[in-house]
Amino acid sequence: MCTQSQHLFIYPFIYFSFMCCRDEAMFDASYKLFCERIIRQRLLVNNEVLRMGQLRQAFIDMVKANEGVDASNYRQDLLKKRLAQDFPQLAFHMPTKRNVCELVFAETLSKDALVDMLPDPSGTETTQSSELSQTDSDNETGRTKCQTTHEDTRTLYTAALFLKRLLSDTPGMSCPWPPTSENVNVTESQTVVPIGLYNLLSWIIGSTEEPTLDHYVNIDDDVHLKVLSVCQDIVYLASKGRKQTPKSLALGLTVRHLTGSSRIVSLLNRLGHCASWDTVLSLDTSLAQLTLVEVSHHS
Structure with a gap:
């Protein structure tokens, strides 16, 4: 039988586990749409490299657009945990610069392709989620421009x-x-x-x-x-x-x-x-x- 002091020690962990499960289950419809449009299409099919900050903001905007709910308090680590569980083929890389957000990409991406697809190295989150939600043709055009820039530099x-x-x-x-x-x-x-x-x-x-x-x-x-x-x-x-x-x-x-x-x-x-x-x-x-x-x- 648990004593009162043991209850005081256990209850916070039970509450925390409950909140985590609830947060992970929240916005399920928007999360599925987010995974289809951004994760599968952009990261796995197009082999792009995006930052966790960009992905979180894209998810928040998608929740706002589809469910009319403000999800700005949704934590980045919870989103990363869901993505890691649902997409084991994703790789998460934290650059050495502290002011640069964690990078997310398909683990099958080659080193040369990874260098070509790296986002702006300035460390600032200049790419807004609206850019992540553009049409496929716009996304393809933007990706081609990025590749051309790196290829031109090398040439x-x-x-x-x-x-x-x-x-x-x-x-x-x-x-x-x-x-x-x-x-x-x-x-x-x-x-x-x-x-x-x-x-x-x-x-x-x-x-x-x-x-x-x-x-x-x-x-x-x-x-x-x-x-x-x-x-x-x-x-x-x-x-x-x-x-x-x-x-x-x-x-x-x-x-x-x-x-x-x-x-x-x-x-x-x-x-x-x-x-x-x-x-x-x-x-x-x-x-x-x-x-x-x-x-x-x-x-």
């Missing part, structure tokens, strides 16, 4: 690494110092520009749709000069000014002769368009000395 990053390697392998100008007019022209400019970089910029600006890396794509002459100019700036920038290009030398030398201003040349250099004032001055001096030598040989 662009891979392309950047590929171009970085090309730029690193580009030898730059191979002519002896000082380069003369035979070395500083449009034809020679193309030799310091990797095919991949030139073709990529041509594709970006829509000048061609020829998908090849076997040769420089054919584009209009006026556009060719502009693309070649930008490519040389990238070559110069990627080498931190160690690899000179026909443009960096010719433009700097031309501006020096036209203006005689070291400030203008330095400004263009800081913008990545031409060589430094010291390099331009050295080139001008070397060309003058070369001219004197050639004159003395002819005389």
Whole structure:
């Protein structure tokens, strides 16, 4: 026989168990609808990744819409318990960041797919339950956008690494110092520009749709000069000014002769368009000395 003190100890647990059972049985109609639309369709069929906070809010809104009852006090842990019992194929993952809500997804989801389908990593619950209750077509569109974003990031990053390697392998100008007019022209400019970089910029600006890396794509002459100019700036920038290009030398030398201003040349250099004032001055001096030598040989 239980004593009074034992009753006082047991009754709270009986009451708690009763309340838990009652809460789990509450909103049964809305819960079944919630499981069909959100859990089965979104998580198990579409293989999406959602947060527990999103699921709880979606359930609360569904109860409000279908039963006209405010279920805002319905605890998240109770919903998780019901889902874990009814859907053993679900996985629950708590991120290391404390401000990020627990993630829910199908346990069969691969790691690569899981990364693609991860919600906004900011940690804020920006996705409202109304978004979870959209039509299947809207859901599919949103899911595709998320996948495309991650795929685009990987594609662009891979392309950047590929171009970085090309730029690193580009030898730059191979002519002896000082380069003369035979070395500083449009034809020679193309030799310091990797095919991949030139073709990529041509594709970006829509000048061609020829998908090849076997040769420089054919584009209009006026556009060719502009693309070649930008490519040389990238070559110069990627080498931190160690690899000179026909443009960096010719433009700097031309501006020096036209203006005689070291400030203008330095400004263009800081913008990545031409060589430094010291390099331009050295080139001008070397060309003058070369001219004197050639004159003395002819005389």
